[in-house]
Amino acid sequence: MDFDQLIDRRATSSHKWNKYAGRDILPLWVADMDFRSPPSVIAALERRVAHGVFGYTDPPESLVEAVGAYARRHYDWAIEPDWYVWLPGLVPGINLACRTVGREGDAVLTAIPVYPPFRRAPALAGRELIEVPLIQGEGQWRWDFAALEAAITPRTHLLLLCHPHNPVGRVWREEELVPLVEIARRHGLVICSDEIHCDLILDPGRQHRPLAQFAPDYASHIITLMAPSKTWNLAGLGCAFAVIPDADLRRRFRQAMAGLVPQVNALGFTAAEAAYRDDGRWRAALLAYLRGNRDCLRDWLAGSERLRMTVPEATYLAWIDARAVDPVHPLPKFEALGVGLSDGRDFGLPGYVRLNFGCPRALLEQAVGRLAPLR
Secondary structure (H helix, E strand, C coil): CCCCCCCCCCCCCCCHCCCCCCCEEEECCCCCCCCCCHHHHHHHHHHHHHHCCCCCCCCCCCHHHHHHHHHHHHHCCCCHHHHHEEEHHHHHHHHHHHHHCCCCCCEEEEECCCCHHHHHHHHHHHCEEEEEEEEECCEEEEEHHHHHHHCCCCCCCEEEEEEECCCCCCCCCCCHHHHHHHHHHHHCCCEEECCCCCCCCCCCCCCCCHHHHCCCCHHHHHEEECCHHHHCCCCHHCCCEEECCCCCHHHHHHHHHHHHCCCHHHHHHHHHHHHCCCCHHHHHHHHHHHHHHHHHHHHHCCCCCEEEECCCCCEEEEEEEEECCCCCCCCHHHHHHCCCCHHHHHCCCCCEEEEEECCHHHEEEEEEHHHHHHH
């Protein structure tokens, strides 16, 4: 659990570190962490590798049991075994949801700023994208429910929800989920709920509520997407899953996969099961460390005249208002100082950047030191 250890990833074909290869730019952009995965996960992978045969692999029953037990323990959510659809990543799930619900020419609704695949997936499925801005006030980002409902058209059949939200880091409260579900109910919308960051709640007093568990009477209209990749740093192993209680919706989702979506690989299944069976001490230590990084960044930004951050309640991602640096495209100013971040334009909000603080504190401190001229 030495999260302070600096691990050199430059020789591993890391997507994160390759972006700035050969340049003195610290990559704090794409959402994977610079920490080793839990020892239990590494040990499980070593045992599986020792077997030596890596053929096509079905979802192990033991994995289904492990995820089900984890969901009951952490979310008080009972998932039936036949509700799962296993995927080689969560992004394919977003795209499949767009292909599953409605038909070409229909519309997909989401709130911005949001994880970029939400914005790209509808067009790839021949759907129109309708974006409704979140509003900022009282130190946090909130829904504009009146604008959300007003944006719905007769061709709108799917709402893409980020829960907890990437990039603004909100953990949606009961008083926010209730009107969201009621709007969906009034208009017959299917909700695809991306809950990949649900085990990265930084505020100790907050609790994640899976949308389908929160609104069981509407669960037949909900596709929940989850994966162990963000919490246990397993993104490169490619294992995610959809939970779809309604049999017809699940059938159509599987039909959209046919011939396009590959099976999850053997090591992905192995790592996922080990993560969900882990005793929780590694995750608790991770959350404490990330909380410290978040607070370090918050305190540094508190003295800035040009950079503002709403403090994330979840994720290891900071959404920073840099419009005082450049109202449209501030990213080059950060890169010029040796820090590589995610461009707010990709999330639907120019003038902002996203910073990944899932890294050793020394790396974060080095990054903010380089950014001193922007304060």
